[in-house]
Amino acid sequence: xxxxxxxxxxxxxxxxxxxxxxxxxxxxxxxxxxxxxxxxxxxxxxxxxxxxxxxxxxxxxxxxxxxxxxxxxxxxxxxxxxxxxxxxxxxxxxxxxxxxxxxxxxxxxxxxxxxxxxxxxxxxxxxxxxxxxxxxxxxxxxxxxxxxxxxxxxxxxxxxxxxxxxxxxxxxxxxxxxxxxxxxxxxxxxxxxxxxxxxxxxxxxxxxxxxxxxxxxxxxxxxxxxxxxxxxxxxxxxxxxxxxxxxxxxxxxxxxxxxxxxxxxxxxxxxxxxxxxxxxxxxxx
Numbered sequence: 001x002x003x004x005x006x007x008x009x010x011x012x013x014x015x016x017x018x019x020x021x022x023x024x025x026x027x028x029x030x031x032x033x034x035x036x037x038x039x040x041x042x043x044x045x046x047x048x049x050x051x052x053x054x055x056x057x058x059x060x061x062x063x064x065x066x067x068x069x070x071x072x073x074x075x076x077x078x079x080x081x082x083x084x085x086x087x088x089x090x091x092x093x094x095x096x097x098x099x100x101x102x103x104x105x106x107x108x109x110x111x112x113x114x115x116x117x118x119x120x121x122x123x124x125x126x127x128x129x130x131x132x133x134x135x136x137x138x139x140x141x142x143x144x145x146x147x148x149x150x151x152x153x154x155x156x157x158x159x160x161x162x163x164x165x166x167x168x169x170x171x172x173x174x175x176x177x178x179x180x181x182x183x184x185x186x187x188x189x190x191x192x193x194x195x196x197x198x199x200x201x202x203x204x205x206x207x208x209x210x211x212x213x214x215x216x217x218x219x220x221x222x223x224x225x226x227x228x229x230x231x232x233x234x235x236x237x238x239x240x241x242x243x244x245x246x247x248x249x250x251x252x253x254x255x256x257x258x259x260x261x262x263x264x265x266x267x268x269x270x271x272x273x274x275x276x277x278x279x280x281x282x283x284x285x
Contacts (some may be wrong), residue, residue: 061227
């Protein structure tokens with residue numbers, strides 16, 4: 001919502017909370033066939049992108065999300081070569097994945113408008129878009145997954161918006177079953193799983209659907225994300241077999257130039273916090 005001309009506020013009426021950023025100007029607003037995408041210039045957080053008046057990312061803090069959606073799963077897989085990103089139109093996750101010695105990354109986002117605006121207002125996130133290993137497709141990720149070859153992918157990253165509108169079909173058992181089929185024997189799926197504080201039912205439903213789709217082992221990791229509801233976010237990794245301990249590949253890590261991710265944070269994430277163990281009914285995971 002945009003009531004006061006000097007502030008952008010996203011209110012969460014279900015929890016009686018809201019997050020506001022002071023803005024200098026509304027730069028643009030464009031309606032795609034799928035959603036309304038807007039760019040604001042803020043006073044302290046750089047540029048802000050919203051989709052249908054919901055905050056997607058800011059210049060200031062996007063690195064938290066993009067690093068934690070990519071590096072933990074890439075260091076968990078024993079030898080990732082072929083990666084697929086569903087969503088991720090701002091290209092920040094793509095950039096982080098391409099810091100690793102992978103052979104190919106295919107990014108499938110339904111809305112080309114998001115990428116066009118990211119290239120203009122978040123060029124630092126799009127600096128690897130022309131990497132020869134990268135393929136950017138603008139089509140339905142669910143259909144792409146249905147048509148993908150069985151056992152052809154090492155890692156699937158679901159970098160989606162909230163489970164409404166175009167992203168709604170990315171949060172159910174049928175989609176996870178297709179991901180399971182497309183992944184190789186040691187393949188991994190990771191999906192953003194919303195706030196562990198205020199979206200606990202969604203997180204539980206996601207994990208249940210992943211288990212029903214035959215994923216054997218799950219790990220939910222958490223990280224700060226100031227511009228998202230509650231300021232605390234999560235990603236859930238699902239494995240076709242027991243998740244291995246992550247690789248402490250120092251040579252690769254030294255090339256990442258991360259701002260948040262480090263091996264100590266990854267190692268801590270292997271043990272779920274007590275609150276989540278209680279909420280999710282976990283034993284070891």
